[in-house]
Amino acid sequence: MAANVLTVTSGKGGVGKTTTVANIAVALANDGKKVVCIDGDIGLRNLDVILGLENRIVYDIVDVVEGRCRIRQAMIRDKRFPELFLIPAAQTRDKNAVSPSDMIRLCDELRAEFDWIIIDSPAGIERGFKNSIAPADIIVIVTNPEMSAVRDADRVVGLIEAEEKKPPYLILNRIKQNMVQRGDMLSVADVYDLLRVEVIGIVPEDENTIIAANKGVPLAIEGKSRSGVAYRNIAKRLCGEQVPFMKLDVDTLWDKLMQIGKGN
Amino acid sequence: MGFLDNLFGKPSANHAKNRLQLVLIHDRVNLNSATIELLKDDIINAISKHIDIDPSSVRIEIEQQGRSQKLVADIPIRPHSGKKQ
Numbered sequence: 001m002a003a004n005v006l007t008v009t010s011g012k013g014g015v016g017k018t019t020t021v022a023n024i025a026v027a028l029a030n031d032g033k034k035v036v037c038i039d040g041d042i043g044l045r046n047l048d049v050i051l052g053l054e055n056r057i058v059y060d061i062v063d064v065v066e067g068r069c070r071i072r073q074a075m076i077r078d079k080r081f082p083e084l085f086l087i088p089a090a091q092t093r094d095k096n097a098v099s100p101s102d103m104i105r106l107c108d109e110l111r112a113e114f115d116w117i118i119i120d121s122p123a124g125i126e127r128g129f130k131n132s133i134a135p136a137d138i139i140v141i142v143t144n145p146e147m148s149a150v151r152d153a154d155r156v157v158g159l160i161e162a163e164e165k166k167p168p169y170l171i172l173n174r175i176k177q178n179m180v181q182r183g184d185m186l187s188v189a190d191v192y193d194l195l196r197v198e199v200i201g202i203v204p205e206d207e208n209t210i211i212a213a214n215k216g217v218p219l220a221i222e223g224k225s226r227s228g229v230a231y232r233n234i235a236k237r238l239c240g241e242q243v244p245f246m247k248l249d250v251d252t253l254w255d256k257l258m259q260i261g262k263g264n
Numbered sequence: 265m266g267f268l269d270n271l272f273g274k275p276s277a278n279h280a281k282n283r284l285q286l287v288l289i290h291d292r293v294n295l296n297s298a299t300i301e302l303l304k305d306d307i308i309n310a311i312s313k314h315i316d317i318d319p320s321s322v323r324i325e326i327e328q329q330g331r332s333q334k335l336v337a338d339i340p341i342r343p344h345s346g347k348k349q
Contacts, residue, residue, distance in 0.1 A: 147280055154288050157331070183275025190281050194288060196331045 003114040005107050006238065007040075007136035011152030013123030015144045016173040019209055020201075021120040022050040023220040023228070027235035029084035030221065033115040036075065036085040038106070040132040041122035042097055045089035052216020053078060053086050062090035062097045064106065071109055080221065095127040100134035107135035116238075125159055133160065138238070139168040140200065145175055145186035154195055171201035171234065177248040201234035202245050203227050289326050293333050300324055307337060316342040 008021045021037055029035045038061065039047040048054040059074040064087070071087075078084040087106075090097060107117050121132035133139060139160055143153040153170070160168050172188055179185035186194075188202055206227035212219045219228035220235070226246070233243045290296060304324045311317055323338040 147284060150284055151287055151291065154291060158292060161331075180277070183277050186277050186280055186284075190277065194281065194284050 003034075003036075003107075003111040003117045004137050004238075005111075005117045005119065005135045006138045006140065007119040007121055007132050008140050008142060009121035009129060009132060009156055010123060010142045010149070011125060011156040012143070012149045015142050015149050016203070016209075017123070017142050018046050018050050018120055019213070019218075020140070020142050020171060020173065020203075020231070020234075021047060021118050022218040023231035024235050024238070025051070025084060025116075025118050026078075026081065026218045027220040027232045028116050028118075028238070029078070029081035030232075031235065031239070032083075033239075034083040034113065035081075035116045035118065036087060036110055036114050038087045038103075038117065038119045039089035040103075040119050040128055042089045042128065043091065043094045044122065045091050047120045048076075048086060048088045049216060050213055050218065051078065051086055053088075054216075057088050060088045060090040061106070062093050065098050065102045071106065095122065095131065098131050100131050103131045104135045125155065129156075129159075133163060133165065136165060139165060140171055141168050141197065142171045142173050143191065143195075144173055145180070145188075145191055150186065150191055150194055153197075157195060157197055168197055169200035170195060170197040171203065172199060173201075173203045174205045175202060175248060176205045180248075199245075200237050201230060202248070203230040203234075204248055289328065289333060292331075293326060295326065300326075307339070311339060318342055 006024070008017050008024075010017050025035050025037045037047060037051070039045050041047075042062065048057060053076050056076050059069040061074065063069045064071050064074045074087050075085040076088065078086065103119075110117050117135075119132045119136065122128035141153050141156055143149045157168060170191070172191055175188070176185055180187045188199060192199055204226050206219070206225055208219055208225040209227060218231075219225050220231040222228060230246060233246065236243045304322060307324065308317070308319045308322055312319070317339055321340050325336050325338075326333050327336045
């Protein structure tokens with residue numbers, strides 16, 4: 001086995017990187033892939049809570065890098081999927097505790113055992129970002145259809161080009177289709193026009209994301225909600241499957257009445 | 265503003281796209297309009313030494329091709345008037 005190293009990054013904070021990592025990871029694990037997630041956000045760890053694994057942390061990535069434990073000891077197994085693991089970030093240190101070459105070494109050690117190594121990059125373009133993209137084979141940029149998120153995504157694309165990495169892919173997250181139809185939100189086509197980066201995922205705004213985070217159960221596990229389906233589709237595309245993009249519809253009044261009728 | 269824009273069919277996403285287009289060009293090439301003006305003057309001076317051009321009709325712009333930018337100069341040449349230079 002030779003794992004693909006996938007790094008999820010964005011430039012701007014709060015666009016949904018960690019949610020994306022958690023959902024792609026469970027979707028891949030659900031398809032029978034061996035997956036390990038690495039939280040690259042040292043000092044501000046969060047992937048553990050989104051995956052619902054926060055109570056099981058003993059060692060973290062800095063413990064591995066500084067030789068206090070073996071890599072196996074820092075890997076938390078997700079009980080829902082026998083082949084899904086998390087290497088958490090340290091919470092009491094900063095990004096300088098790990099270097100880009102540490103990350104490359106760590107990933108090389110894991111490659112033989114996994115299909116996918118997924119790195120959750122911190123926001124920004126400094127050390128944590130550089131650590132996260134250093135070992136990447138595939139880079140996915142998450143953005144929202146919004147001025148500052150698109151601008152920051154473009155900066156990140158430029159930095160990735162400068163590092164001579166393969167061209168990244170784009171996930172457009174938090175699309176509010178009713179605003180797009182009113183002409184008050186950039187559409188997928190608009191964002192593609194601006195960034196010229198291949199789109200690999202389109203994820204609608206979904207309240208269920210917050211509920212899922214509250215519970216520590218990523219949406220793609222069940223895959224019933226629209227964004228859960230969107231993340232599952234992204235995982236399939238990453239594995240080379242051709243999956244059409246879902247249609248983003250606006251709920252009509254009738255749809256809403258039906259939902260009330262169903263007790264939702 | 266928003267209300268009036270909507271009334272006259274100018275939704276805010278158009279503003280966003282137009283503004284971002286300009287912002288991204290400048291972020292990518294790190295070139296501001298003042299520098300382009302200086303460059304334009306230099307180009308006009310250099311070309312005028314050899315060819316008769318109308319400085320007021322010269323256009324220097326950054327054009328986009330995918331993710332790369334190119335500098336495009338449109339410099340109309342004055343018709344030959346038969347006079348000796």
